Amino acid sequence: MLVNNLSYEQLPQIRLSDRVDYVLEQMYQCHVQELPVVENEEFVGLIREETLLNADETQIIKDIAHKLIQISINVNDHLLKAVSLAVTSHLSILPVTDVDHHFKGVVESSKLLAEVAGFMELEEPGALIVLEIDSIQYSFSEITRLVESNDAQITQLNTTRDKETGKMFITLKVNKLEVSDIVATFQRYDYQVKYYFGEELYANELKSNYENLMSYLNV
Secondary structure, three states: HHHHHHOEEEOEEEEOEEEHHHHHHHHHHHHHOEEEEOOOOOEEEEHHHHHHOOOOOEEHHHHHHHOOOOEEOOOOEHHHHHHHHHHHHHHOOEEEEEOOEEEEEEHHHHHHHHHHHOOOOOOOEEEEEEEEEHHHHHHHHHHHHHOOOOOOOEEEEEEEEOOOOEEEEEEEEEEEOHHHHHHHHHHHOOOOEEEEOOOHHHHHHHHHHHHHHHHOOOO
């Protein structure tokens, strides 16, 4: 999904000639910590509430223009890039511009999370499986084959890497809730299953605890 497909918030556009006290009032009414400064349809920058509180209320934005934040996302950028930018910059809103740096609108950072959930189909039924492997062992085709051999499909796949150990963690979402057969297949092929979350998890834990108890009693 591209940023251009998102819905933009209707927030006031601040001018360089606006006074500090006026801009603060707009922020309080809109319940945001930043507002975009726009001149002749061009995005000039973001003004923070903190910056305004440290300025003279009779000043105009042009007087403190050097403190504007030069952060925006392009309409042709991907949703995930927008999320990353919002998180790293700690912004409550993210300005959107076109290729000519013309201001198109803003998206609220909090709503980006809902967009990501929809993009990743997190509300769709399915189970999660987390594998831990050596990086050189990673094979997307093999993982897919093992899942599909159990009459299931991968609907999401994400990878992360432990910087200290170099181990890779693979998080799979599959279109089944009962995944004990898939887990067993991975274990049979020497994959380390760190976690799995499906409807049978509680039952499997009980079964494992029961087997451990019986093994102990038989000693």
